[in-house]
Structure formats: C-alpha cells, structure tokens
C-alpha cells in the first residue's frame with residue numbers, strides 16, 4: 773500500500789510517525805494530528821491520510837471526512853507565496869472577483885491551485901477585517917488593499933523579482 777513517503781521525504785514520514793505515536797492515545801487527537809501533518813507536508817494528500825488512518829486504527833473515510841469538512845485543511849499543495857483573495861461582501865461589491873480572475877490569468881492557474889514551480893497558490897477567503905481597503909488580497913501575512921486588475925501584475929512581479937523569476 774502507498775504510504776506517506778510516496779509524497780514526501782523519509783524525514784517527513786518519520787516526523788509524521790512520531791506525531792501519531794505521541795498523540796494516538798489521547799482521545800480526539802485526529803484534529804491535532806492533521807494540523808501537525810499539514811505543517812509537515814504543507815497539505816494533506818491521500819497517502820498521508822492513509823498513514824494517519826492506519827496509525828490510529830480508524831477508516832480512511834473518517835479521516836477524509838474531517839479533512840474535507842474543515843477549510844483549514846488542504847488536499848492540494850500550496851505555493852511558497854499563498855495568495856488569498858477576499859470575496860467577502862465589501863470586497864465583492866468593489867470587484868474582488870475581477871481581481872481574482874486577473875490573478876488566475878496572470879499565473880495561469882485557477883483558484884485552489886498551485887503554480888508548477890511551487891511559488892504561488894491562489895485561494896479565496898471571507899472578510900479579513902480590512903473592509904475599508906476593499907478590494908483586498910493577502911499574500912502570506914501581507915495585506916494588499918484598494919486593488920485594481922491593473923495593479924495585480926506589479927504586486928506579483930515584486931515576488932517574482934525576489935525569487936529571480
């Protein structure tokens with residue numbers, strides 16, 4: 773059977789094994805293990821979920837059910853720079869859907885995906901508490917406000933430059 777080494781390094785697999793061993797006797801430990809596993813791998817591919825299910829002696833569908841229920845968990849890899857476009861009401865009425873489309877076009881991926889070079893991923897989110905700056909996006913911890921479709925490229929270029937892309 774495929775195990776968690778299939779999608780990562782042996783070091784990552786060791787870390788995950790240690791987290792499972794440490795936590796498995798604690799009732800309700802699944803959330804904690806999933807958070808740790810996402811920290812180790814950056815996302816939760818099926819192979820990692822299988823390893824956790826086997827380690828805890830529960831079904832894969834139980835693990836999968838929790839992973840897909842909570843939006844904090846991701847089944848897909850995330851980029852080094854995580855872009856999150858706010859689609860909350862204040863941002864939406866100021867055209868954040870157009871900002872999102874422009875970023876998708878600029879990076880050649882859709883919302884929820886990661887670029888092939890692993891540099892950027894795009895997600896949407898709900899109000900980040902900066903409605904006065906609508907429309908807003910975050911890249912990592914950085915907030916960008918009063919965006920226009922025209923301003924997107926310049927912002928992405930700043931990150932590309934840092935990465936020498």
Ligand code: FES
Pocket residue numbers: 858859860861862863864898899900901902903904906908
């Ligand atoms: S709705 Fe976007 S920051 Fe509040």
